[in-house]
Amino acid sequence: MGNLELRAFEIEFNRPITKRERSMVNIVGKVFLGNFIRPGWSGEIDFYLFMCDNHGLVADYPHFHSQILRCPLCQDRINKDPEPTICQEELDNLKKELRDMEQK
Numbered sequence: 001m002g003n004l005e006l007r008a009f010e011i012e013f014n015r016p017i018t019k020r021e022r023s024m025v026n027i028v029g030k031v032f033l034g035n036f037i038r039p040g041w042s043g044e045i046d047f048y049l050f051m052c053d054n055h056g057l058v059a060d061y062p063h064f065h066s067q068i069l070r071c072p073l074c075q076d077r078i079n080k081d082p083e084p085t086i087c088q089e090e091l092d093n094l095k096k097e098l099r100d101m102e103q104k
């Protein structure tokens with residue numbers, strides 16, 4: 001599946017996106033790609049890989065203070081927590097299990 005927008009990102013920042021990162025998006029919602037800077041920006045900004053319902057995988061950076069990621073093509077708003085919620089839940093469950101085991 002070719003995505004010109006994502007390919008443009010790879011070329012602009014010389015940052016190839018791996019197969020693993022592509023599949024990670026399905027599990028954790030978004031994947032951190034690194035800090036990049038564009039001409040005119042005052043500093044580097046965190047970029048994330050995520051899924052747009054209309055365009056598939058795209059890369060963007062959080063806008064405003066609410067960490068909103070937007071598809072560069074259709075501006076669909078995707079608001080995700082910085083940390084993967086699935087893993088946090090699993091972590092909490094594991095901690096609880098460990099606590100229970102210690103008490104026995």
Ligand SMILES: [Zn+2]
Pocket residue numbers: 052053054055056071072073074075076
């Ligand atoms: Zn889109």
